[in-house]
Amino acid sequence: MRTFEATGGDNAQKVPVRVVVVQGEERPPVDVTDEPMVMTFPHLLVRELIAFLALSLVLILLSLFANAPLEEIANPTRTPNPAKAPWYFLGLQELLHYYPPLVSGVIMPGFLIVALVIIPYAKINLERRPLVEQKRSGMLLILWGVIAALSLIFYFTGSEPVWPFIGTLLLVGVGMTLGATSTSKNPMLVWLRSRSLPFWIFSWFLLAATVLTLIGVFFRGPGWRFILPWRDGIYY
């Protein structure tokens, strides 16, 4: 077997002599398939056009009928009560109610960003094996042990129990237990059974973030007190 050495050289016509591309698992899947293919023009481009036009239509209609808010001119001496951040930060602002700013404004979002970035580099996220397949003895015990421990942490460490975390955690725990224990052929349960641990963790994060944001938007009034929007109105 001949070996080739990659060398430099000033004459680009002569060097490199051969280009060998062997990249193992990095190779994008370009295998020939026999599944249906269509021409990008018109099939994909028409879909893109329709999607963009539909988006524009919805946004234009919304903009015709709903006006963007404009309050009085900014006044640094008069703090509105409550002062709320944009909706996508209200989950964080809601957390601020339970934890000091260092935890809720820096450590938790920082942890979140790092966790998101490393997702594709963790083996567990690449395999995504169904929870039931892993057949660990006492898996449910470990599962509920972890859930109980986390719940206790969220119950006692905050200025008051962090129910948005605990509630969603219990919900996800019930889903996992149903999936891991059921043997029924009900399609819903079969679907639950095939879910993996990363699926459940991400779902918990999404649920918790959504609940926190909804509480921040709809259920917080003056002094960040808990309110009922249908009784006290929406402060946003």
Added chain:
Amino acid sequence: MRDLLRRATDNRFFRSIVRHGFPDSNRNRSLVVFSNFFMHIHPTKVRLRAIEFARTLYLGGLSAGCFFILVVTGVLLMFYYRPSVPQGYHDMKDLQFTVSVGMFLRNLHRWTAHTMVAFVMAHMAVTFFRGAYRPPREFNWVLGVFLLVMTILLSYTGYLLPWDQLAYWAVTVGTNMAESVPVVGSKVKLLMLGGHTINESALIRFYVLHCVVLPLLMVLGISVHIWRVRKDGGIHLPPVDGDKT
């Protein structure tokens, strides 16, 4: 109609712009994509499964669509808005009451911005649940996280510009959080605001970030993101036999 189009495109002037013939053959249809600067982000053929709406909900494309609308409306708004105190606020009032379709322009910019934040988040969730971050697409996922942060920063910096009570105090909540970062917190806040409180120097900083720096980073990020989709073998598709998540 087809004959008319064919006649309009079959002449030397048109052929100097678009070099291929009328796209009624698959060869010319390939060339529509392959030989066009704006279309070359696409392959000439795609798998039917890859373009199903239910697979991706088109959220990535729709986010890019939102960004396009935001650039257009944003540039138009820049003609009417001066980033100073209190002129900025008065310009908002002018947009509302004296500029033709000014209110509509501002509405469209604002609602599209909120929509884009929501779409980018949803795009990330769908990408996760589909397992589309798997190799060779790991780095494109990381780029996606970067683009999510950019989107939120763009929306956040734009929030201050109307200079009304809502803008001022919403941004105050955020900058107070930045202050709680250990060691560098107060320095970061000073850097963001150009002072110890939100005033005109904060407004001009947010304005420049919102209108120049972040959009440029965004365009760069989106370009690399889309380019990587092609380089990594198109969008992620599960094996034909099953969808394992």
